[in-house]
Amino acid sequence: MSKIDSLSVRTKILLVMFFALLIRLFPLSFLFSDGRVTFVSYDSYYHMRSILYTTQHFPGHLLSDSYINYPLGFDISWPPLYDVLASMLALIVGMGNPSNSTIELVAALFPVALGTLSLIPLYFAASNLFGRRVGFYSIVVLAVMPIHLMVSMFGATDHHVAEILLSTTAFSLFIFSLKEGTSSDFCRKLTKSELITCVRSRSVFYAIGAGITLALSVLTWTGSPIFIGLFALYVPVQLALDLKVKRTSVYLLLSSCVMYLAALVFIIPFVLIMVREGYELSAAFVSWFHVLYVLAMLDFVLICWVVANLIGNKGQWWHYPLAILILIAVGITGLRSLMPTFFSNISAGIGYLLGLDETLSTINEALPLFWDQYGSFTLQSVWGGFGLFFLSALVSLLIILRKGEPSKNPTIAFFVIWSIIVFVLAFSQRRFMYLLSINVAVMSGYLMCQLHSWMMPKTVKEHGGKHKKVNANSSNMPLVLILGMLLLPGTLISVVAVSNPSVMPSDWQASLDWLKENTPVTSYYSDPLQTPEYGVLSWWDFGNWIIYRSQRPVVTNNFQPSVQEVAIFFLSQNETNASSILDRRNVKYILTDISMVKGKFFSIAKLAGEDYDSFFDEETVNKGSSTVTTKVENDKFKNSMLVKLHIYDGSGSGHYRLLYESNTTVTKDPEVKYVKVFEYVRGVTVTGKAEPGETVYGATSLISNEGREFDYYNSAVADDNGTYSLVLAYSTQGNNSSTYAVVPYTIIGDKSRSSKEIDVSESAVQAGQVLELDIV
Incomplete structure (x- = not known):
């Protein structure tokens, strides 16, 4: 017997949890330096803003933020539990007065703790479903599963891992409740004595725990109603199965109703405290919607049980599904007519x-799990999130269904329904793969256990007059190799994930630090109840970064307010129209990066209501004996504000000038940097006489903060009287910016070829002064 085989089950579980903790902590070695954390992805930065605010105003939390959807502000719908708990831990660690560094470190460690703890309910759920060996294999799989690790590693300060922990705990407790109810002799009939026994049973205790956990999920994630509704979807399926095998269903009524009642009792006090004016029945906020929703699920369960009993006494079991479908159709119609607001919230959710x-x-x-943004089939997300575990889960599900286990065991039937619903969510949006991670872990553990049984069969031997089961095969090496092959891809993907997490690029870090240090400070950052002085415009992906790192208000962020308006700005072909958006929003700075021009352009076009293909022409090129058709950027693409800014540094416009660009060069012809910061200015107007109809150009040469030399120009056409009016964005004198002009402007007409030079002061650009200069 190997040393590993001789270890106790508890020791093995602790070793797996310790390994899971270590691999999730690995990014700490390079994401925490100089007392500052580089957080993973985008939403973690807004969680950090919320956590900092809550720590300063504990237990108060952000309800509205004037730094989002500038200058209108934005009501925050995220439930507060995750941020409040992280803040409370920071206050404890910091002895009531934690530094920002302490708060960031605690917040970065929080998902690691939750992710490691999620192995506990997983083990108990899998063990109760399929046995302890499956439970153990399941936590081994989850410990190295890429998608779970991505939401629970150091720095991934987001509520996703809390969703996993809470939902798995609720489902596990419900499984315990079902198992207790089906394995005991009580609750077979609704007599007074048996009801008293039921109330005192462990089945009720577990159901209460499941209900309280569901209520906590409402305080953690706006999508929590899917967890609450999942049980209600399971109930009629299980009732149909019970009718088919003539099994009493009181256990199911008890577990479901007690769970929903516990959730109701627990959530009502929080709704009373947290409900907001104008959002009393909103699914996006903690409100009376959640109370009504739980009541609706409770009523549905009761009605399903009553119908099942009526059919069980008078009809065939297959009548029941038909009756439930009719009942659901009638219920939807009635709900839509009698409670339209409640119904619209459910349908929208x-x-x-x-x-x-x-x-x-x-x-x-x-995006859907198996398709990319262009509609092409892909397995990249599935492979990157699960490795071979997804395939092993599908195989296990087929084995489970073929054995008919759901019809024999209510807990397994619940697990199958749970898995199917979460798979539908992940299939619809790949972001929900993290919720599917638990189900994939259990099913992968199930397959590994089956392989274990097939490759290491037991045989009965007599020893000392006693019969004892022992392994028939002396070597477990083949099993180790097979299981290793299943685990290896996911483990390698996880190692890559923790070694190269999706963090803010260094160019963005430097750019946002520059923005914070070199632009006027805006007010109310720590208490965002009033409108700051000006706003910053960038694509929504980067909004949370700008708010947290630069401490500046943004027009749009990862909540995506006003995202269509921002998209229209970036693709505008007309500077006047583009500037009208900035004027309306009181925007002073614009940030762009190369991904907006290359990778994100498709999404920007779609949200702006533009045909993506209209920005490109097809070009046929001869390559050897064949021809290849490629898309080439056309004039519409080049004339968009986004391209004018990021590729051409504002040339062709009179109100936009480059202030800063990051270090990394992404293209050399022309030379383009990764991130750029532009200022929206009134611009100086140079006016005077030229030949009628003549195009007048103003041009100068500049040097950026990175030492890159580039030319800027703008043009205007003289009217019939020979008067031109040319707006220029850069100053040639008195500018302390790190990007500066090295020569005066040359003003030249394309017909007369007459030219003159003129210097423009910084004050003239900022004030929008008019300078006169005749070129004829």
């Missing part, structure tokens, strides 16, 4: 979770 919102199609993580 379902549409959002299933990815039916048009905006979601422009978000990479909200």
Whole structure:
């Protein structure tokens, strides 16, 4: 017997948890330096803003933020539990007065702790479903599963891992409740004595725990109603199975109703405290919607049980599914007529979770599991999230169904329904792969256990007059190799994930630090109840970064307010129209990066209501004996504000000038840097006499903060009287910016070829002064 085999089950579990903790902590070695954390992805930065605010105003949390959707502000719908708990831990560690560094470190460690703890309910759920060996294999799989690790590693300060922990705990407790109810002799009949026994049973205890955990999920994630509704979807399926095998279903009524009642009792006090004016029945905020929703699920369970009993006494079991479908149709019709607001919240929530919102199609993580943004089939997300575990889970599900286990065991039937619903979510939006990670882990553990049984069969031997089961095969090496092959791809992907997490690029870090240090400070950052002085415009992906790192208000962020307006600005072909958006929004600075021009351009076009293909022409090129058709950027692409800014440094416009660019060069012809910061200015107007109809150009040469030399120009056409009016964005004198002009402007007409030079002061550009200069 190997040393590993001789270890106790508890020791093995602790070793797996310790390994899971270590691999999730690995990014700490390079994401925490100089007392500052580089957080993973985008949303973690807004969680950090919320955590900092809550720490300073504990237990208060952000309800509205004037730094989002500038200058209108934005009501925050994220439930507060995750941020409040992280803040509370920071206050404890910091002895009531934590530094920002302490708060960041605690917040970065928080998902690691939650991710490691999620192995506990997984083990108990899998063990109760399929046995302890499956439970152990399941936590081994989850410990190295890429998608779970991505949301629970150091710095991934987001509520996703809390969703996993809470939902798995609720489902596990419900499984315990079902198992207790089906394995005991009580609750067979609804007599007074048996009801008293039921109330005192462990089944009720577990159901209460499941209900409280569901209520906590409402305080953690706006999508938590899907967890609450999942149980209600399971109940009629299980009732149909019970009718088919003539099994009493009191255990199911008890577990479901007690769970929903516990959730109701626990959530009502929080709704009373947290409900906001104008959002009393909103699914996006903690509100009375959640109370009504739980009540609706409770009523549905009771009605399903009553119908099952009526059919069980008078009809065939297959009548029941038909009756339930009719009942659901009638219920939907009635709800839509009698409670339209409540119904619209439910339908909108379902549409959002299933990815039916048009905006979601422009978000990479909200795309369907097997398709990319261009509609092409891909397995990249599945492989990157699960490795071989997804395939092993599908094989296990087929084995489970073929054995008919769901019809024999209510807990396994619940697990199958749970898995199917979460798979539908992940299929609709790949972001929900993290919720599917638990189910994939259990099913992968199930397959590994089956392999274990097939390759290491037991045989009965007599020893000392006693019969004992021992391994028939002396070597377990073949099993180790097979299991290793299943684990290896996911483990390698996880190692890559923790070694190269999706963090803010260094160019963005430097650019946002520059923005913070070199632009006027805006007010109310720590208490964002009033409107700051000006706003910053960039694509929504970068909004949370700008808010947290630069401490500046943004027009749009990862909540995507006003995203269509921002998209229209970037693709505008007319500077006047583009500037009208900035004027309306009181925007002073614009940030762009190369991904907006290359990778994100498709999404920007879609949200702006533009045909993506209209920005490109087809060009046929001869390559050897064949011809290849490629897309070439056309004039519409080059004339968009985004390209004018990021590629041409504002040339062709009179109100936009480059202030700063990051270090990394992404293209050399022309030379373009990764991130750029532009200022929106009134611009100086140079006016005077030229030949009628003549195009007048103003041009100068500049040097950027990175020492890159570039030319800027703008043009205007003289009217019939020979008067031109040319707006220029850069000053040639008195500018302390790190990007500066090295020569005066040359003003030249394309017909007369007459030219003159003129210097422009910084004050003239900022004030929008008019300078006169005749060139004829």
